[in-house]
Each structure stands twice: as structure tokens, then as C-alpha cells.
Amino acid sequence: MNQSNIYDFLNVDQDPLYQNLQLLQVGESYDLNDHTEIPCNAHGLYEVIAEETEQAFSSLEDCYSYISTSGFDIKTDHV
Numbered sequence: 001m002n003q004s005n006i007y008d009f010l011n012v013d014q015d016p017l018y019q020n021l022q023l024l025q026v027g028e029s030y031d032l033n034d035h036t037e038i039p040c041n042a043h044g045l046y047e048v049i050a051e052e053t054e055q056a057f058s059s060l061e062d063c064y065s066y067i068s069t070s071g072f073d074i075k076t077d078h079v
Contacts, residue, residue, distance in 0.1 A: 017074060018064050021046070033073045038063065048072075 012018050020030055029039035036050040045056045046063035057063035
């Protein structure tokens with residue numbers, strides 16, 4: 001069972017996490033927490049790099065969905 005969040009019911013564009021990821025330019029990265037980094041690589045792919053996983057996504061929406069459903073801790077000062 002996945003935990004819902006308020007942005008499942010509101011427009012995802014209002015989620016501060018989504019907004020921060022949307023601002024990423026090629027070569028930049030976003031630190032989701034102390035152990036998870038999300039870079040936008042030279043090919044325009046969003047990567048989720050954590051201690052136990054490394055996933056790449058061709059779209060912001062797929063990356064955001066993965067983060068939202070995988071239970072990553074997000075620094076409170078990041079949202």
C-alpha cells in the first residue's frame with residue numbers, strides 16, 4: 001500500500017519538490033536528503049542516486065513519481 005500525499009489530490013506543479021526538480025539544468029543536481037542526489041545528466045536524464053539504488057528517468061514526471069512512491073526521506077528544508 002502506498003502512502004498518499006496532498007499532491008496526489010492537488011496539482012503536482014504546486015509541490016515544492018516538483019518545482020525544485022523542474023528548475024534543474026543539465027549538469028546540476030538536487031540533494032533530496034543526506035544520502036540521495038538527483039542530478040540531471042548530460043543526456044537530460046534525471047537520475048536518482050542513493051546508497052542502495054541508482055535509477056535514471058527520461059522525464060521529470062517519471063522521476064517525481066518514483067521518488068513519491070518509493071518512500072524517500074526528504075529534508076524538510078528542501079520543501
